[in-house]
Amino acid sequence: MSLLELKNVSKIYGDLKALDSVNVHVDKGEWVAIMGPSGSGKSTMMNIIGCMDRPTYGEVLLDGVDIAKESSKKLTDIRRDKIGLIFQQFHMVNYLTAVENVMVSQYYHSMPDEQEALEALGRVGLRERAHHLPSQLSGGEQQRVCVARALINHPELILADEPTGNLDEANENIVLDLFAQLHAEGTTLIVVTHDPEVADAAQRTIVLEHGKVAREVINEHFDEQQKEWLARLKTENKRVMPV
Amino acid sequence: MLIALLSIGIGATILAGLVTIYVDVPRQMGAQFRSFGANMLILSDGEKGMSKAQLDKALENIPAGQLVGAAPYRYVRVDMTTRQQSFTAAGTDFDQITKTSPYFSIEGRYPENPREVLVGKEIAETIGIREGSGMELTWQPAAGETAGDPSGDRQPGAILSGSAEGWSGGTVYVTVKLDDSSRIASLTIDAGTQTPEIGGLTQTDDSFNSQFVGKSLPLTLGEDVDALSGATITSTAVVEALNTARNTQSAGTAMTIKYTVTGILATGGEEESYVFMSLEDMAGLTGSDAVDVAELSVSASAEELETYAEQITENTDGVRARLVKRVTRSETAVLGKLQSLVFLVTAVVLILTMICVSTTMMAVVSERRREIGLRKALGASDGSIRTEFLGEGMFLGLLGGVLGAVLGFAFAQVVSVNVFGSSITFQPLLLPTAVIVSMGVAALSCLQPIKRAVAIDPAIVLKDE
Incomplete structure (x- = not known):
């Protein structure tokens, strides 16, 4: 079942076609990576999928609603209710603690609930770091807080922009483990990256070049990877809590 | 943020200070003006003058707190036969004179004992009389x-x-x-x-x-x-x-009594050609303790004075009151000018405060544009961004207002003590006024910064920098 569908989407800035008649289709529960060099239109696509921009032409169906035609106010509502965002720069409010940062997201969505926020931090293995300020957390820990923040409102779609771009390998693996777990739970994931390893963790990779979809690569080893991951999780059973 | 708080605080301080002075100035200046002499006269309706009882009854119409002094006068013509001169002698109450006519300048002292007189400088020079001299006056x-x-x-x-x-x-x-x-x-x-x-x-x-x-x-x-x-x-x-x-x-x-001169009076006015004695001595000389006129110094606004004068005329038989227009008019004019000056300064200070707060909030917004972008990306509506910043601004206004009311009162107190030489009373309305005005100013100053905050594109968080 399709969650997201881009039909002939173009975004034109003056003479530049950032996106040129792109057709993309993402199913519910799918884990998709979007790759491409700088200037290939990744960011533009991300903005459009994240309800932060509208295409010049084309339709963008998110859960059956054409978000290309909605008002900014409506886009904000859709973004808040359906999308969890994870950024390369983490973007935490630097004067709020980890748990408060998670609660900011709850605040705009519905009602701040500290218990729930603490549980979300527990899922990313940061329960005991809940009352630390961002400056007291490592990059990996900050990104895990951001994953918890993205999860807190149970979004239909998690949209991650270079989530491991600022992380070392160990932390990259932790984040990928979290993604694998989210996938296992049925969350739809779209990860924009230029890192082949991160892309390889996904089920399918869409490669953008010059604003067009150059090719799509299906990860044939994905089911094996997931099995391996579940087995490893059982033996390690540490950072990532079982569902 | 601290700067914004400070500027609101300072703005509110000056506002509160000036408002306090503004409210207090009429009182302060009123007291100052009282040194220029009486501003109300109580006159007898008839020829015979008024009695002490009539005067007391008339004075009941003025609140005790506002009556600075009331000096009764009785004027008669007296002769100094030894010098073949005649003058106007005024019987009065020297205690009250010091209050209603603080500008009286005396060489020597005020009479304290029976048959002592104060002689105007002009007379003293004409007849060559000095402090301590004797003076025989005849009333015909x-x-x-x-x-x-x-x-x-x-x-x-x-x-x-x-x-x-x-x-x-x-x-x-x-x-x-x-x-x-x-x-x-x-x-x-x-x-x-x-x-x-x-x-x-x-x-x-x-x-x-x-x-x-x-x-x-x-x-x-x-x-x-x-x-x-x-x-x-x-x-x-x-x-x-x-x-x-x-x-x-x-x-x-005729009645002749010998008096001792205790002091020479210099005023620069017609009083210099009078001889002043106590009402008791005047009664002794003329056989009557009636008074012709009472000069009143009342610390009140022009409108209040009008009311008092009307009340006195209406409520007291045989007596009428009128205002010394020269004094009350100039008092009103000066106060009006002073108040509009204070008003102007307050307005300018408030505008400056607004500019300062607005600039600071603008800086705060651009400093926090990533955070604002993030909040919007996380689903903050324009309304909630507006509410947050407005709330922050209003909170600043509240703090600044309270701070300003307290500091402003201190400021007004210092100004009052230094300029007017008297302390002022705390106006209970000052606190809410200062708080409401500074919150209003803060809210107004936040409008432009909020507009800018709302315009921030949430996609800002996606760009790597």
Whole structure:
């Protein structure tokens, strides 16, 4: 079942076609990576999928609603209710603690609930770091807080922009483990990256070049990877809590 | 943020300070203006002047707190026969004069004892009189003024004075006040010229003095009253002086009393050509304690003064009040100018505060644009961004307002003490006013920064930098 569908989407800035008649289709529960060099239109696509921009032409169906035609106010509502965002720069409010940062997201969505926020931090293995300020957390820990923040409102779609771009390998693996777990739970994931390893963790990779979809690569080893991951999780059973 | 708080605080301080002064200035300035003299006159309706009771009744119309002073005056023409000069003599209350006419400048001192006078500088120069000099003044009643039946009872309540020669040529003076049935109510004997331990005792001896009370004039020594033992000559002079007083007054003849000059008065005005004496001395000289006019110094606004004057005229028989327009008008004009100046300064300060707060908030917004972008990306609506910043601004306004009200009061206090030399009372309305105005200013200042915050593109968080 399709969650997201881009039909002939173009975004034109003056003479530049950032996106040129792109057709993309993402199913519910799918884990998709979007790759491409700088200037290939990744960011533009991300903005459009994240309800932060509208295409010049084309339709963008998110859960059956054409978000290309909605008002900014409506886009904000859709973004808040359906999308969890994870950024390369983490973007935490630097004067709020980890748990408060998670609660900011709850605040705009519905009602701040500290218990729930603490549980979300527990899922990313940061329960005991809940009352630390961002400056007291490592990059990996900050990104895990951001994953918890993205999860807190149970979004239909998690949209991650270079989530491991600022992380070392160990932390990259932790984040990928979290993604694998989210996938296992049925969350739809779209990860924009230029890192082949991160892309390889996904089920399918869409490669953008010059604003067009150059090719799509299906990860044939994905089911094996997931099995391996579940087995490893059982033996390690540490950072990532079982569902 | 701290800067914004500070600027609101300072703005509110100046606002609160100036408002306090603004409210207090009329009172302060009123007190200052009181030093320029009386601003209200109470006049008698008739020819005969008004009594003390009438004046007191008139003064009841003015709240005690606002009445700075009320100086009664009685003016008569007196002659100084030795110099063939005649002047205006004014009977007054020297305690009140210091309040209603603080600009009186005196060389010497105010009269304190009976038969002491203050002489205007012009007179003093004309006749070459100095502090300590003696001065003999004669009052000549105008035709019909106190003419009465020589044999009949004296006017009830009249004050009579007379003198007679006592021991070794010294003069003994008496002043007597009659009660309602023309009997002696009280008397004062001045036997300063007599031997202190003999005739002088007539001044103080209780049994000698008290025997006069309740008696009708004229008196005969040995029948109506007894002499003070050992001081027959002085006692005789006292009785003689009393009888003279009665006869003099009833016959409407001149009265001459010798006074001592205690001070020379300089005012730069017409007062320099007057001789001032106490009301009691004036009564002794003229036989009446009525007053012609009372000069009032009232600390009140022009409108209040008008009201008081109307009330006095309406509520008191035989008396009318009017304002000294010259003083009240200039007072109102100066106050009006001062208040509009304060108003202008306050407005300018508020505008400056607004600019400062607006600039600071603008800086805060651009400093936090990533955070604002993030909040929007996380689903914050424009409304909630607006509410957050407005709330922050209003909170700043609240803090600044409270801070400003407190500091402003201190500021106003310092200004008041230094400029006006008096402290001010805390206006309870000041706190809410300062808080509401600073919150309003803060909210206004936030409008532009909020507009900018709302315009921030949430996609800002996606761009790597």
